[in-house]
Amino acid sequence: MYEKVCEILLNYVEEPEGGLTPETRFIDDLAMNSLDIMTMVGDLEDEFDITIETPELRNLFTIRDLVKFLEGKV
Amino acid sequence: MEERKYYPLSKEQEGLVMLAGLFPFPNLLYLFTEIDFVSDISEERLLDAIRISGERLPYCRVRLHDMDDGSCMQYCSEEAPDPVEIIDLSQGTEEELESLKLQWQKENFPNNQRDVQLYRFRLIRMPGGKHVLHLVVHHFIMDAFSMMNTVRYVDAVYSALSRGEQLPPEAPLPWKLLEEENAYFGSKKEERDGQWWRAQYETEPMFCSVNGLGGPEYVEGKRYGRKQSFEQMFTELLRMRIPKELVDQVNASAAERKLSPQVYYMLALRSYLAHVNKSDDVMVVTPMAMRSTLYQKSAGFSIAKTAPVRMAFPSDLPFGEALNRVAAAENEVYRHAHYEYFNLKADMFPRFEVPDDCTYDSVWLTYQPFFKMGSSELRFVAKMLDNGFVPIPLYMLVQPQDDTGDLYGIYCYALGYTKKESCEQLHAFMLRFLELGVAEPEQSLEELIRRSL
Numbered sequence: 329m330y331e332k333v334c335e336i337l338l339n340y341v342e343e344p345e346g347g348l349t350p351e352t353r354f355i356d357d358l359a360m361n362s363l364d365i366m367t368m369v370g371d372l373e374d375e376f377d378i379t380i381e382t383p384e385l386r387n388l389f390t391i392r393d394l395v396k397f398l399e400g401k402v
Numbered sequence: 403m404e405e406r407k408y409y410p411l412s413k414e415q416e417g418l419v420m421l422a423g424l425f426p427f428p429n430l431l432y433l434f435t436e437i438d439f440v441s442d443i444s445e446e447r448l449l450d451a452i453r454i455s456g457e458r459l460p461y462c463r464v465r466l467h468d469m470d471d472g473s474c475m476q477y478c479s480e481e482a483p484d485p486v487e488i489i490d491l492s493q494g495t496e497e498e499l500e501s502l503k504l505q506w507q508k509e510n511f512p513n514n515q516r517d518v519q520l521y522r523f524r525l526i527r528m529p530g531g532k533h534v535l536h537l538v539v540h541h542f543i544m545d546a547f548s549m550m551n552t553v554r555y556v557d558a559v560y561s562a563l564s565r566g567e568q569l570p571p572e573a574p575l576p577w578k579l580l581e582e583e584n585a586y587f588g589s590k591k592e593e594r595d596g597q598w599w600r601a602q603y604e605t606e607p608m609f610c611s612v613n614g615l616g617g618p619e620y621v622e623g624k625r626y627g628r629k630q631s632f633e634q635m636f637t638e639l640l641r642m643r644i645p646k647e648l649v650d651q652v653n654a655s656a657a658e659r660k661l662s663p664q665v666y667y668m669l670a671l672r673s674y675l676a677h678v679n680k681s682d683d684v685m686v687v688t689p690m691a692m693r694s695t696l697y698q699k700s701a702g703f704s705i706a707k708t709a710p711v712r713m714a715f716p717s718d719l720p721f722g723e724a725l726n727r728v729a730a731a732e733n734e735v736y737r738h739a740h741y742e743y744f745n746l747k748a749d750m751f752p753r754f755e756v757p758d759d760c761t762y763d764s765v766w767l768t769y770q771p772f773f774k775m776g777s778s779e780l781r782f783v784a785k786m787l788d789n790g791f792v793p794i795p796l797y798m799l800v801q802p803q804d805d806t807g808d809l810y811g812i813y814c815y816a817l818g819y820t821k822k823e824s825c826e827q828l829h830a831f832m833l834r835f836l837e838l839g840v841a842e843p844e845q846s847l848e849e850l851i852r853r854s855l
Contacts, residue, residue, distance in 0.1 A: 339695045361662070362729070366737040367694035374591060382734055 329402075330395050336371050337391070340364050350392035376402050408467060408475040412583045413742060414704055415542050419466075419474050425632070427791070428510050431542070433549055434787035436503070437535040440805050441781040444564075445525065445533070448780075449486050451560040452523050456483030458572040459555055461702035464543045466516050474516075476542075478575065484519045492527045499526060499534065507790050511540060521552070535782075545706035546770065546786060547691035552702070553784055561778035576703040583705060586740050595741040596749075598734075602712055603746065606754045607685045611764040612796050613824040614678040626760040630795065634819045637797075639788040639812065642829040644800070646807035648837055655840045659722075664769035665729045666839070667800050669721075670832040671767055672713050672728065677851050683714040687766045687794070688732070690739045708766070709739040710746075721850055722843035763794045770801045771809065781805070788814055795820045798828075831855065 334348050341358045354360045360368075369380050378401045388394050411419065422428050456462045463479045491498055512518055520540035528534055539549050558570040586592055609627040649663075656663040668686065675684045689706045693699045715727050751758070770786065785803050797814040811832065813825035834854040838845065 339697070342696065355660070362733050363736050364694045366733050367692075370591065370737060373594075379594070382730070382737070 329399055330391070332375065333372075333391060333395055333398065336368060336375065339371070340368055348391060350390065350395070352391050353389055354391075354394075355389070372398065378402060406477050408469065408477050409577055409580055410475060410584065412580055412705070413587065414583075414707075415476070417744075418541050418704075422515070428515060429508060429789060430635075430791040431540060432507075432511075432789050433539050433541060433544065433546060434503075434507065434789055435537045435539075435549055435553065435784050436787055437537065437553060437782050437784045438804075439533045439535070439780065439782045441779075442531065443533050443560075443780065445488075445527075447560055447563050448525065448533075448535075448556075451556050451563060452486050453483055454559050454569065455552065455556045456519075456521075458559075458569070459552060459702055460573055460575045461543055461548060462519075462521060462552065464576065464703075465518060465520065466542060468516055479519070481519075484522065486523045486525050489524060489526045492529055492531075494529070496528075499528070502526075503536065503787065506536065506538065507788075515540060515542070541704055543704055544702065545691065545704045546689070546768070547693060547706060548702040548704065549786075550770075550784065551699070557778055557780050557782075560780050564779040571700075573700045573702060574697060576701045579698060579701045579703050579705065583740075592741060595738040596745065598738045599741055599746045600749060603750050606750075607710070607712055607762050608679060608681045608683050609760075609762050609764055610675040610679040610681060610684045610686075612675065612678070612820060612828055614680075626756055626762055627764060627795070629759050629761045630793070630816055630819050634816050635791050635793060636817050637788055637790060637792045637814045638817055638822065639814050640822060640825050641803060642811045642813070642826070644809040644811060644833065648833060649807065649809050651840045652836055655843075659725065661725060661729050662769075663771070664800075665725050665732065666836055667769055667832070668711070668713075668732070668767060669724055669728045669839075670835045671765065671798065671828070673724075673835060673847055673851055673854075674828050674831045675765065676717065676847075677855070682716055683712070685710050685712045685762060685764075687711070687743075687763050688735075689766065689768050690736055692739060707739045708743055709735045710743065710762070711735050717848040717851070718846045720844050720846055721839040724847055725843075761794075764796065766794055766797045768797075768799050770799060786812075792816050796825070 330350070337348065341360060344357060352358065354365060365385065369385065373380055376398060384397070388397055418431055422431055460478050462483070464476050465479050466474055466476050469475055489502065511520060520543045522538050524536040526534045526536065537549065537553070544552065555570060562569045611627060652663050652666045656666060671686060672684045676682055687708055687710050689708050692705045692707055711731050713728055713731050715724065719727065750756070783802055783805055786799065786801060792814045795816050799812040800809055801812060802808065803810045811829045815822070815825055831854050835850055838850050838853055
């Protein structure tokens with residue numbers, strides 16, 4: 329799951345120096361904006377065949393947060 | 403020699419081809435940008451940079467072709483880019499340049515836009531050693547985002563040539579983008595998006611115009627406006643200043659709240675429309691650049707979508723909270739914006755018994771601060787120019803027009819449908835509303851509206 333999330337993420341951002349880690353923050357470290365995140369959510373829904381409601385994203389700040397959330401959904 | 407490969411059009415392009423066939427003015431589908439150089443330039447280097455960019459940006463080389471079966475398809479040409487036309491106005495005047503721009507606005511790409519380059523650069527020498535670059539592109543191959551991508555790429559190539567550095571990477575072919583776009587239609591994602599849109603429009607939206615009316619043919623008692631007649635699609639353009647001080651205040655507030663500054667202008671527009679139309683349920687359409695992935699950003703092409711943003715909330719909401727509501731509404735719309743707005747309307751109109759010659763679309767808004775460049779070897783300001791047509795009563799843009807740090811509200815309003823005074827009143831309201839809202843975000847919209855009028 330972690331590797332897949334990173335693979336999808338790297339469609340949106342250049343790999344930062346030091347690479348991606350579970351603690352990497354979407355906004356603070358990767359400079360993603362809300363529109364990038366909204367589109368990526370669509371990719372995650374397609375990849376894992378799930379539905380993600382926007383309010384569920386509110387507390388997802390790091391890759392670890394997102395992976396844990398997806399594991400709960402799948 | 404490798405056989406030329408043809409590709410189908412995207413849904414957007416098919417719509418544009420159909421529109422081009424309906425109207426006698428193909429230039430209604432052209433986008434115009436003027437680039438005013440603030441710094442001195444090397445003409446030779448700029449011309450090289452433009453030529454190299456045309457070669458390394460595959461979407462610039464896309465051309466349309468009529469197939470033997472009558473269908474229209476597209477391909478990537480291997481021909482060298484057309485040379486840049488140079489116009490010498492070094493002894494001329496600004497008025498002469500304005501007159502030329504109006505003339506160019508009316509010119510068409512030759513050969514019915516088939517098998518020809520669909521963008522054209524002109525370099526104008528002005529007095530005092532200044533230069534202006536004029537760019538016209540056909541919407542088939544570029545939207546405003548990719549048009550600016552092209553200008554940025556020219557800037558990057560110019561800088562690389564100036565410094566003896568490596569050129570920026572060549573952009574990828576746009577065909578994967580086209581494939582992704584076309585794969586969406588008929589997919590589960592489209593079905594999910596369709597369900598989402600129908601849920602947002604279970605109740606009828608309001609036609610919220612800038613003057614509180616539906617236009618000259620407003621039908622009393624109806625809540626939707628008449629579509630413009632063809633004659634009403636010709637525009638006047640009004641540019642009104644948003645002072646740097648206010649721009650900086652909005653930007654600072656937005657940074658603190660982790661919002662896009664665009665949300666502030668959208669809230670101001672929404673609040674004005676709510677007031678003049680006496681409705682808390684306001685819909686504004688916004689073109690959205692569907693470019694989030696690295697590939698989408700670099701592949702250029704024309705994939706902007708127009709999507710309605712419905713903002714229904716009470717006027718007693720504090721300004722700060724209303725910003726969050728607008729941002730949330732826009733984020734959700736962006737998530738589902740691949741869905742064809744045309745399909746949403748086709749679903750809504752019969753449900754709400756709306757005749758075909760009516761519409762809910764009254765105002766479009768885009769926020770384009772990226773039109774200003776200040777980095778690298780070239781310093782310039784890019785201004786998107788009017789193309790003389792607008793398909794809705796009012797198209798409002800927020801963009802820089804010079805190097806001062808000011809922004810401008812640019813109002814392309816349909817003559818015979820929207821009045822200049824309505825745009826002036828909206829602009830004055832917006833300035834006051836934003837100034838007050840940024841300073842007093844705990845105030846209700848109702849109170850801020852009252853004080854802004």
